[in-house]
Amino acid sequence: MKNSPTTLTPTPSQYGCTNAAAAVLTRFHQVRAQTLALKAPLSAEDMSLQSMPDASPTKWHLAHTSWFFETFVLAKFERNFNPFQADFKVLFNSYYNGVGEKHPSSERGLISRPDVATVLAYCENITARVDALFRRGAASSEAIQLIVLGCHHEEQHQELLLTDIKHLLSKNPAKPQYKTRWPLVSVNAQPQQWAHFAGGLINIGHDINAPFFAFDNESPRHKVWIDPFEIATLPVSYGQYAAFVDAGGYETPDWWLSLGWDWLQTQKITAPLYWQKHENQWHTFTLHGMVPIEANTPACHLNYFEADAFARWMSATSATHRGVRLPTEYEWEQMATASAISVIDAIANANLLSPIFSQNALHPLAPRDHALASTTTPAPQQLFGDVWEWTQSSYGAYPKFQAATGAVGEYNGKFMCNQYVLRGGSCVTPRAHIRSTYRNFFPPDARWQFSGLRLVR
Amino acid sequence: MKNSPTTLTPTPSQYGCTNAAAAVLTRFHQVRAQTLALKAPLSAEDMSLQSMPDASPTKWHLAHTSWFFETFVLAKFERNFNPFQADFKVLFNSYYNGVGEKHPSSERGLISRPDVATVLAYCENITARVDALFRRGAASSEAIQLIVLGCHHEEQHQELLLTDIKHLLSKNPAKPQYKTRWPLVSVNAQPQQWAHFAGGLINIGHDINAPFFAFDNESPRHKVWIDPFEIATLPVSYGQYAAFVDAGGYETPDWWLSLGWDWLQTQKITAPLYWQKHENQWHTFTLHGMVPIEANTPACHLNYFEADAFARWMSATSATHRGVRLPTEYEWEQMATASAISVIDAIANANLLSPIFSQNALHPLAPRDHALASTTTPAPQQLFGDVWEWTQSSYGAYPKFQAATGAVGEYNGKFMCNQYVLRGGSCVTPRAHIRSTYRNFFPPDARWQFSGLRLVR
Amino acid sequence: MKNSPTTLTPTPSQYGCTNAAAAVLTRFHQVRAQTLALKAPLSAEDMSLQSMPDASPTKWHLAHTSWFFETFVLAKFERNFNPFQADFKVLFNSYYNGVGEKHPSSERGLISRPDVATVLAYCENITARVDALFRRGAASSEAIQLIVLGCHHEEQHQELLLTDIKHLLSKNPAKPQYKTRWPLVSVNAQPQQWAHFAGGLINIGHDINAPFFAFDNESPRHKVWIDPFEIATLPVSYGQYAAFVDAGGYETPDWWLSLGWDWLQTQKITAPLYWQKHENQWHTFTLHGMVPIEANTPACHLNYFEADAFARWMSATSATHRGVRLPTEYEWEQMATASAISVIDAIANANLLSPIFSQNALHPLAPRDHALASTTTPAPQQLFGDVWEWTQSSYGAYPKFQAATGAVGEYNGKFMCNQYVLRGGSCVTPRAHIRSTYRNFFPPDARWQFSGLRLVR
């Protein structure tokens, strides 16, 4: 690995570029280095397999994120552009019809060549060539915008790399570990409380003129009317969810959306993904291997159906939770922006993916902010990190939404159908990647992400 | 047919019941008679077959609507209740888990017995027993509410009976007619114009205290903020849609949602449902057999994917339609309620299903209201009837939505996932059934309903 | 029903045709009348439904057997031929590519029109027109051969009509009866014994010059070497098969062919088709409704996998059945032709489908020939009728097999792959249809026929 620490902190003078460009370059190198750090515990075999059509091999993530820079930046801005290898154009295109042909996503696990060594050489080559763009002062403002997009794109794939490798390892009867670090921390239980918000005619979304990055689907900023609401200070925990499972939740159609009940019966689902009962104790597969569930930790790997069913069950069976449901994404965003604590602090202290590999829990943690819990006005905790929180909002366009032009316009808009919004990031979301307006989205049956829920009433 | 006209107009004195109850009874008899009128052109064989899992045999619709009254009204309010036939409880349950077991919906076409004659006897028996409830003065206010619900329920099945029989007949290579009446009317083309609406903080939905019926999913009435918008005075026509097809619309991924493109490719779709090209002219199957498409008539049998793709294509390729898209259901509802013309008049004059069988077009018609077209302020036409209009709104719960209690609570809420809202009714929607707050919903790939679209910008 | 008995016995003088032709005509009328007798207990609804892709509606069988005469006889030999209805050519073609397009066999249950009345008119019309061919002396020897083939073809469909309607009625939760006649006969148990055959270089198959009909797949007659063998005097009974089921036969992979075990696990099969356990007693669905199984009656509705698994289980677990297996079709044929009793007598006394509707058991019967059972040399019983007997022989071409020319050449040859031979006929095989060289064939997972087995060692 040639990306030595010194290359991570270019200065404007070194490259003869502006401060702003230097900052982007620094970030570029950090993101590229973080991707390589994530693959470090994996063998060539680990990196080459595909465990289901929705997941991709690690090797593919490495190549595709490089392909993104090659296709959208280098092909346009590099002098005398030559592709690293001509057939990568098709092989590592994910879904951009505007770029041309694509290799079928369900067959990414059939490509033994290029091998991992070649893919790593590709990564290094692309990193060096993007770096050289800056060095030559050829990083125009348009190029820089695309490089910024490419960094955010790569951070998304860092998360997918981890959720996908977790799924692959889970299919191995030996249940191997990605990383050996367990137990993660000691746990002190905290009571869940309710935080009140006033609603009204509020502004939602990212202001397109704000001087920081957001995806096109977070804009335009627009008015929404919401009623007052109370929201749980903590996400639903493993202990709460296990009570639902053990109470026969997966055998009772009353709690389930019609599609959810069909899914559950067709797939013969009786518990959340990765759960197994050994000697009367629920265990779950983690990136640290099989472990017993920890009651006070946020439950994860739930899909929309499971999150919604849990809320209905709580509403119907717990006197103190009468009327609970999933929040809308507007309620969630108001909670995040109108809370007493600063968003910046919340993100800084959250259980998110850190650039320092050894610090990563790679699993949700129990609530940590005892100061908040002891205040007289209850405030939401764990907004960011730990688990993505399902909202009841269908993923759609904000009013006057405009997809970006060109092939990168395929980034978000064409997926606005039959998906639901998740907010807040998870323990495998890169820290620099999340913000309060961020809209993640998955189909209602997807559950290999670190996804949980928070109740509202 | 024993339901002679005289039984359709009971008077309070005849039955010793209140005026309100008498009105419900009148409506009950009208609805029951209308269902029987719809099956009149069909043979026992026509009524017994099922052409796809989403569709049901006519015989099943007849039995199920009777089952609804038997299960939710008679079983509770009839003295010494005895079921007409015990095994109908399972056989004609559609999806009410609260009522017990159900016969699988995909196997409704495997039930040759009871035969049609027995099902008709069942219909007659139920009609007579509900009638007798009133006669004995046993129609409590709770019973009457459920009878009203049963009437609306039956009207939904009248529409489904027609869409399902159309689908069945279309599978017959001989393309037989349900009814012989073509051409329907002479057509005078009208230009499409744009009607302006101001938006703002508006009220949407049905006021739960209003003295007329609405389904639970139309309530509560609540505030929504919408921006100003312009909406087309006419739905998209066959002529416009054929231009999209002939311009290669079904071969160009740019116009399609990602799921829509998958659907189109997997199913090898190249044109709307029921379209066939004969000698360079598009034809479509109707309840009157195969006919050439009529350019100025609203296009129908489009699904959400097709409606959305058409709008994107128009936006990208027509200078006068830059920025068009599907409306939200809030925009649609404001259009319907804030228009100059009265909703009652609009419904009265619309191409909807009439109780007088011979008057039914059973197919969308070209715009008829030339008065409106000639005014200086363009006003939307064909709001009601002709074709259901897809909105871009995912079908979800209004804020503070409460499902009805008991088994009828399964009516709407559990379907609030991966479906999209349609508004306005179609040429096969019973006239008494539609209103401006009415929310129909179907999955985005469903296209056997009379569904089209109207553009907004 | 216009086919009055008098039309069933034409004399040569009546028609001015030869004795041979008159005999064919007599048979033709008998076959046509028998088909109509079989549909008599059925409603229009019963006759129109299709319960699975392998089965066809009764209405289709009626039309297709008429189509066969229209297509292969009338179209060629009738003066000024006009089809009864032009689109029947496609609609009622089963699988003859040589005749042109076919309506998909899995969509036969989607055709409500022509209705049953029209199909019956079609039957009557075709019967009359074939009759007229004779009357005018236009029944050439080639035509007569095709009419004979058509009669045998129709008898095959008589059997399918009954197996298919049984399957349809079984899908109805009410388990309705086709015919009301139960119990069928009183049962006296008989011991199963072993009959010995010497084998050697024997002749198998139908001599193509013999003066009676056989299908092309029964010829040419050819030499086969077989070793000496012993064969059971009775087919395997319900009692024996229930012992296998109750001994965990369906949970033990040891007894099953690899494909059979896959089938059983994928389809979640735990017992033979139509079996249900009520209060610890096995019941089975019959054309007379649900009845308890009768231990001494031949087991039926077994597929090849089940027949083979039973034999392996018997061989491994019963000291007196060591080495039992399914017979080859050559062993079966030698048993049939080398037995002491005459084939003609055996067929005359067998439980086969009789032209006299009231005599039909429509279910296998217990062994009846007590005389045979008491002889000192054990002789096989129930060779013909009751249940088809699976052989271990793959269905293939006899040496020097020649398919018939023209479209009727598609009758047999193209199905010679992945099917296994059954011999002897069943309780729903028309008596005139069976013979000792007759080769029936079905895929190894098919079990809706009246199929059982006889052990050999």
Added chain:
Amino acid sequence: MKNSPTTLTPTPSQYGCTNAAAAVLTRFHQVRAQTLALKAPLSAEDMSLQSMPDASPTKWHLAHTSWFFETFVLAKFERNFNPFQADFKVLFNSYYNGVGEKHPSSERGLISRPDVATVLAYCENITARVDALFRRGAASSEAIQLIVLGCHHEEQHQELLLTDIKHLLSKNPAKPQYKTRWPLVSVNAQPQQWAHFAGGLINIGHDINAPFFAFDNESPRHKVWIDPFEIATLPVSYGQYAAFVDAGGYETPDWWLSLGWDWLQTQKITAPLYWQKHENQWHTFTLHGMVPIEANTPACHLNYFEADAFARWMSATSATHRGVRLPTEYEWEQMATASAISVIDAIANANLLSPIFSQNALHPLAPRDHALASTTTPAPQQLFGDVWEWTQSSYGAYPKFQAATGAVGEYNGKFMCNQYVLRGGSCVTPRAHIRSTYRNFFPPDARWQFSGLRLVR
């Protein structure tokens, strides 16, 4: 690689074992070394992927063949047996129910761990421990029989390793090479002639008392009657098969078995596996990459449907091939044993898999034996090697067949359903593995083996 050549030729004195045992040990080391030679050109990534459920990763073949020796030999005969790794028992069991649980065969491509290095260590460990059995004189006659079986088993997997890796590489858009050696040899065309055989009552199969190995399915030796026949001196060539394709063979139902036509239409098959047309010239994928087809070389990768269809087409369209068909396996065996030339010579000179890796063509070759071609009595060539030859014989048990006892009894018998016999070996069959009684078998739709055909009449 520690298996240096010197270890390949143990002498009895070295090990203190008998000559017979020493010969088995020599063969054991040769087989083990050959497997390792076959994987030499492959990367860890190549060895880990699975391209379809029927194929297995190279890594799995390496582990499974070692597992066979560990499970059936070492577990029984090694003192203080300890498994190399306990969970391999489940992971590398292919289909032996008697051994216990199995990892699903379709998920062999989801196992990234053990990695390739561990699997190679496993191979080496098992080789050493089996070697040590001999060294200690613990190789009993029963053990030696199982080791011999294990060698033959491993040779089967050598062939599968090559067919499976060929399939995997073919899925890569870059069409990579396994080996670089093309063109293979220069080709001189030879005319196809007919060789005559007399038939009669002949003996077929392996004599169970013969002093050399054969699988259980080749016995007992038994009598079969066959008629005289003529058989082609050469297998069908690429040139002949391309004529069939170019004549519209894949669009004409007349040539196809009913199941074959279904297969072709459902799978949208228009040419043999691996064929692609570039600039009007057929090319095919080989282990040496994409190459133009060579007209005089035997066609391969045909399935039973394709082989059978070709024969029907030839019979119907070529005057000189009237009546051609696939041979029975008895005809094939008589051809092989009654030919003038010696089976031993034929095998020695055939294009089979050689222990010397560089000598392997890994693709069928054009006929080479010009001496034979020039004799006045035409003699069959290329009986062994080049391509497996489909016979018309369904794969079934020979009379009085007894499966081996214990888990190895699952080797053959349970697959005797819906498969067809192939004879003669291919260019990737190990030379020591083939013999004239050898019965290979595959389902009729399988075409990833090197399978072709030879015509008979």
